[in-house]
Amino acid sequence: MAAEPVWSVDPRTGKPREQVAVEAGAEDVDRAVRAAHGVRESLADRAVRAAFLRTAADLLDGARERIVETADAETALGPVRLTGELARTTAQLRSFAEVVEEGSFLDIRIDAPDPGATPPRPDMRRWKIPLGVVAVYAASNFPLAFSVPGGDTASALAAGCPVVVKAHPDHPATSELCASLLRGAAAKSGLPEDVVGLVHGFDAGVALVRHPLVAAAGFTGSVRGGRALFDAAAARPVPIPFHGELGSLNPVVLTTAAVAERAEELGAGLAGSMTLGQGQFCTKPGFVLAPTGEAGDRFVDALGAGLSATGPGVMLDRRMRDAFVAGVTERAALAGVGTPVAPGAGDAHTVSAGVLAVDAALLAEGDRHDLLLEECFGPVTVVARYSSRTEITEVLSRLPGNLTATLHIATEATGATEATETAEATEATGATEAGGDADAASLLAELTPLAGRVLVNGWPTGVAVAPAQHHGGPYPATTSTATSVGATAIERWLRPFTYQSTPDHLLPPELRDGNPLGLPRR
Structure with missing residues (x-):
């Protein structure tokens, strides 16, 4: 059976603009996820990750006119709105680069051994490590800031997780363009391009959340669609975190x-x-x-x-x-x-x-x-x-x-x-x-x-990208207590991990005696 074409459609007329891709089948999704999983260790170096995020921001800014023109043709949101959204998107990437470099997101906690404590306390060193491949489901209403180069992608990459994005059907050409720029930024930063993958199609979205190598998912969209994916994530043999933003009356x-x-x-x-x-x-x-x-x-x-x-x-x-x-x-x-x-x-x-x-x-x-x-x-x-x-x-x-x-x-x-x-x-x-x-x-x-x-005494239609921001809420606003905007969005893609009684030379540099990297610690 031939793959279904993916068309870019002009919402002002309802007419197709161009075919930009084909819908991904199960084999395509498997290939994209396995490719991302295979290169996850390439994101281990925080300095490389930070450089990658900044390079991605620079390439997106450099393609501003083309991105805005393409996104406007597919969404009718207008050049002024989209220019602002692109600026927000690139600022977000640079902000996460700073988060990666500063290092407090690792939440390093070190307990010295104390044999006299009750019970005795061994040497314990705790930090946070990346979960693995993250599935990102792009939003319809923000073709940049909540889509391929948006906050879920930026925060996952900052955490050290490769991403596979399921493009939104309302802006497939914008998605392809932005994905190519992100993959180009990876290559320019010395990383494999497969740290960012892209798939199209409804069936691809379902297959993505069910793939055994996908470790977590981020979604922005409708209550119906988000709940279906949330349920699928929970029904897996190994359930995964699903951070969905579904709907809000405000x-x-x-x-x-x-x-x-x-x-x-x-x-x-x-x-x-x-x-x-x-x-x-x-x-x-x-x-x-x-x-x-x-x-x-x-x-x-x-x-x-x-x-x-x-x-x-x-x-x-x-x-x-x-x-x-x-x-x-x-x-x-x-x-x-x-x-x-x-x-x-x-x-x-x-x-x-x-x-x-x-x-x-x-x-x-x-x-x-x-x-x-x-x-x-x-x-x-x-x-x-x-x-x-x-x-x-x-x-x-x-x-x-x-x-x-x-x-x-x-x-x-x-x-x-x-x-x-x-x-x-x-x-x-x-x-x-x-x-x-x-x-x-x-x-x-x-x-x-x-x-x-x-x-x-304000109006809610403005979400600042700031450390104190919280963009989430009780169900059905979101399926978890996490935020999708701001510095702490990175926490969604990390899990705590403790080394106990581990010789110093076997520890990662972030946890070694003397704090050789100068990171915040407790």
Whole structure:
């Protein structure tokens, strides 16, 4: 049976651009994984790894125009957005080069022997070692930063793990181009090109996670697809870690005090955040709790004005467009749901941004409106109007896990008297005080279990690549407690290992007496 062709498709027209590859069969996947496994020791030298990551960044930057042009033709994300995403991608590679050189990610811990301890303690030296070949599943909405040269690949290579990437079908030409640049960077750094492999096709993705030489996997995509791969990883004869980012509603709570202070600013800010990248960001704020009353009405009006000023846009592919149109149509048909600005189809290839409005009491009283508490990928958000503090708690208690949660409070500090008022007094004051800034601490405490990152007075559609970043959250946001962004993303591809009573000359240099490499140790 002939291999199926892999086509690059223009989402603006729905027409094929070019055939760029063929789908990988089981033998192709086996060959790619075995090749990667066979060269894993070549990544043992940290200096070589760091140089490789920097060279990869330089080659990607050097091919900027070609990469941006190719990615735009396949995703319709636009040159400005893609130029910024490429800069983020190369900065991420260089950041991990610094992590590799600095060495604290090895988490070196040395215990001197103590025969007099109870029980006696031998000489023990602990550090972290790479797991092996990592399968990376590229994301649709970030053709660079979360795809072939993205964070999963960069962090795995930094850990000393070769990667085999399963390309996303929405940008196969971009994937081929970036993979060739990474493989070229490997050769230029004195490494085998097979430290980076690439395969295409749905069946290849399944075969990849099941391959016995694949030691871990990283995924960014849908709940359905991610859960299927997660289950496959767990069902293997030897299960492997599966770090999947699946879906997130990213709830926002607007206190009455915040809306009274700056309703128009909040409406405009939400409109900009939820339509960024046509609402195709994993951190899009898709659910908002806003107060009833005149200030809340002004917020909804400002949000509607911002959305109305946003023209129709192209989504990443026809399947996602059709799913968005079907999803918002089904949600808008629920009893009690209004459409201050109706989301849906633009023309044959575009969608229009919109907002769905509902009373929070309807969400709190049962499961008839649970669909509104599920992510709808694309430029839409749900605004639930609350009239009491109790309704906020009731709705939050029904939300699934998320990447982010956001709290907007008044920028003027509340006094100590307000901050210490009792819950009974707060509830009795009604909508004016309910959810106000005197209750900010308890709202923050309620949001904390729902997400991996909580923002105050900001918008979540911006994920800084920084050591303190955490891009993960309770299921279904992610399948593990790890982050896929920031320096600690490297920890996903390492495992602790201890040498006990081992002669110094047999230890790796990182663990020898005298600390010859000058690494951080405990």
